[in-house]
Amino acid sequence: MAFVDYEKAFDSILHKAVFEALKQHSVEEKYINILKETYDGGTAQVRNESLTRKIKIMKGVRQGDTLSPVMFTAALEEIFRRMEAEAGININGERMNNLRFADDIILFAEKEEDLSKMLNDLNKEGRKDGMKMNKKKTKIMCNEIARKRRRKGIIVDGEQLEEVDEYKFLGRLLTPGNEMAKEIDERVTSAWKRFGQYSRFLRDQKMPMRLKRKIMNTVILPSMSYGAET
Structure with a gap:
């Protein structure tokens, strides 16, 4: 290809x-x-x-x-x-x-x-x-x-x-054998980076749980599950 x-x-x-x-x-x-x-x-x-x-x-x-x-x-x-x-x-x-x-x-x-x-x-x-x-x-x-x-x-x-041996296409790492280990590592790393950006907010006990849940569902989880939603 x-x-x-x-x-x-x-x-x-x-x-x-x-x-x-x-x-x-x-x-x-x-x-x-x-x-x-x-x-x-x-x-x-x-x-x-x-x-x-x-x-x-x-x-x-x-x-x-x-x-x-x-x-x-x-x-x-x-x-x-x-x-x-x-x-x-x-x-x-x-x-x-x-x-x-x-x-x-x-x-x-x-x-x-x-x-x-x-x-x-x-x-x-x-x-x-x-x-x-x-x-x-x-x-x-x-x-x-x-x-x-x-x-x-x-x-x-x-x-x-x-x-x-690998190429990132539309944000997804492709390899000849379609190995997933490296791609999964990248997705987990991406999710942790996102978590780090909002960690002060997420750890703040004064912040409503509703807002924390919204950040998890709209920012952090999508960055980890990108390309795997279907």
């Missing part, structure tokens, strides 16, 4: 790619035009002793805007559609080759050459829309079966991607 990292993903996606993606996802033109009006006319200036001329902003979605994740996800979906990837792994009869949450991406393949093709295709298609893959932070992880095979390594844009 490959964990893909993009350089400033939300700041890099081209506006024209976003609007075209929304069109492909059957968003009504009147709504797309409203978004275009919101983004059109944006400029930036750099101060270096004096201000430079205005530079037109033609890429990036607005961070903090509730629509931005939706717009970015639509554009990224179009990039993946253009890849037309056929590789992947079989799960209960379904073919799966990626998992995505915003710009956090995992690619799956059974063979190294298939994963290499997917990464290079993703890099190629992403560049068309302004997305630049960060090869230093994009990592490869193999299971025990793949480790026994003779492998060449995966190269993207002339750079060989690093293979790792």
Whole structure:
């Protein structure tokens, strides 16, 4: 599997790619035009002793805007559609080759050459829309079966991607054998850190038990059970 990292993903996606993606996802033109009006006319200036001329902003979605994740996800979906990837792994009869949450991406393949093709295709298609893959932070992880095979390594844009034994994805520590011991240790440590932040309050006998219970249930226990709620 490959964990893909993009350089400033939300700041890099081209506006024209976003609007075209929304069109492909059957968003009504009147709504797309409203978004275009919101983004059109944006400029930036750099101060270096004096201000430079205005530079037109033609890429990036607005961070903090509730629509931005939706717009970015639509554009990224179009990039993946253009890849037309056929590789992947079989799960209960379904073919799966990626998992995505915003710009956090995992690619799956059974063979190294298939994963290499997917990464290079993703890099190629992403560049068309302004997305630049960060090869230093994009990592490869193999299971025990793949480790026994003779492998060449995966190269993207002339750079060989690093293979790792563990990777933190969406706050969850992943390993080739899905070992849980280290992840559990991290969750327990996280819970104790949270407890330490509120220890004076929790140990204060004058504070209502109702508030202490609320802190335990909303802050400390969730930090320990993160990723295990289901």
